[in-house]
Amino acid sequence: MERLAAQIGAKTIIVRCDAALRPQAEWLLAYVRKTFGPDGGKLRDGFKLQVGWSILSLREQNGQLVISEPNYRGDPFTEWHDDISCTLRVQAEQNEILALAEVEEGVPALFQDKVVLAKGCLEEKRVYLERAKDPPPGDSGWYIGPVADDEQQPKLEAIYVYNLLKSRPALLQVLALPPGYIVVFDGDDIEGWEAGG
Secondary structure (H helix, E strand, O other): OEEEEEEEOOEEEEEEEOHHHHHHHHHHHHHHHHHHHHHHHHOOOOOEEEEOOEEEEEEEEOOEEEEEEEOOOOOOOOOEEOEOHHHHHHHHHHHHHHHHOOOOOOOOOOOOOEEEEEOOHHHOOEEEEEEOOOOOOOEEEEEEEEOOOOOOOOOEEEEEHHHHHHHOHHHHHHOOOOOOEEEEEEOOEEEEEEEOO
């Protein structure tokens, strides 16, 4: 476990994460310094900032401010976790996919946004994801369904984006692709994608 610290104004900001994610943690601290350094008064207990798909919060501990992520293993709406490895790992994977797809700016699907899916499709080996344009607030715009051609209209259900961490984490890596994209997965591998019109 890495522990990085940065002095921003009068505040000491702490990040804890897996050692492999040190470059992402260093980027985050530099971003906080650049964005909030001149206005360090905003950096206080309970302050929240969005980093791609996740919301991070500053939590005061022993006079320092620890950057925390929602507790994705428990209740991310009410609990916080001091190790932000999950946020940094998923964001790094999403950035890599955006670079491969040559997308200049992704469209985050926040952890608390809904994903609509065909019931039971996450157990299928091959699935496709399609992102609709102009979804309502709180909806990521993503639909997940089986690739297998089925004549029957599937039964639909909705889950939160963060639920994919337990059920099919590989799918999270493509969720920053913009509306119009269709992505096909074979197991945990991306079979291909195309940008819609």
